[in-house]
Amino acid sequence: MFKKKDVFFTTLEAMADVLLEAVEYFAKHVSNIKDVTHFAKSMKEFESQCDRHVHTILTELNKTFITPIEREDIMALTTSLDDVLDGIEACASRFEMYHITEHDEYITLFADNLVRSAQQIKKAIYLLTEKKLLAIREPSIAINELENQADDLLRVSVKSLFANVKDPIELIKRKEIYERLEQTTDYCEDVANTLETIIMRNS
Secondary structure, three states: OOOOOOHHHHHHHHHHHHHHHHHHHHHHHHOOOOOHHHHHHHHHHHHHHHHHHHHHHHHHHHHOOOOOOOHHHHHHHHHHHHHHHHHHHHHHHHHHHOOOOOOOHHHHHHHHHHHHHHHHHHHHHHHHHOOOOHHHHHHHHHHHHHHHHHHHHHHHHHHHHHHHOOOHHHHHHHHHHHHHHHHHHHHHHHHHHHHHHHHHHHO
16 A cells, blocks of 8 residues: 655654654753743744754655655645644743743643653654554544543643632733643644544555
């Protein structure tokens, strides 16, 4: 069904690698940010790396007649991976804009959830490029479960916020970051859903 691993698959692997690296960097530093400007800049560099991979895939799609899977599936997978990285970078930029440096247990929990999601995404992408389609179901289900956990975490974190934070400006800042982090887990679920479509079309 597939040709040997080609530029599309190697580039998708590279995107998954960058995504996991970016999310791990975010999780490592978000609990103790010493320099918000450097933190935001580093996250922007990860996002730029991912954008270069997107450009590579678009360029190759424009000049390649036969692709290893459907063109629209390659495009959907590329877009959904890019959305995850855009989401986490947008969260990081808010730390600089709002100058948030204090430890926040809920942000740490969201970050841990995203690391586990990114690990499953990388696992799934590598299974795709190794042509092990049915094996993708396991990480795909795990991503969906992690997204459900993030939904629960958002409810708990916002409830705690309104119960404990009296400063309305601080409340608005934190609430936006919680919501953006939860939205990024939705983007992870979009990756899983796209992979499910690819499994159905090719198995």
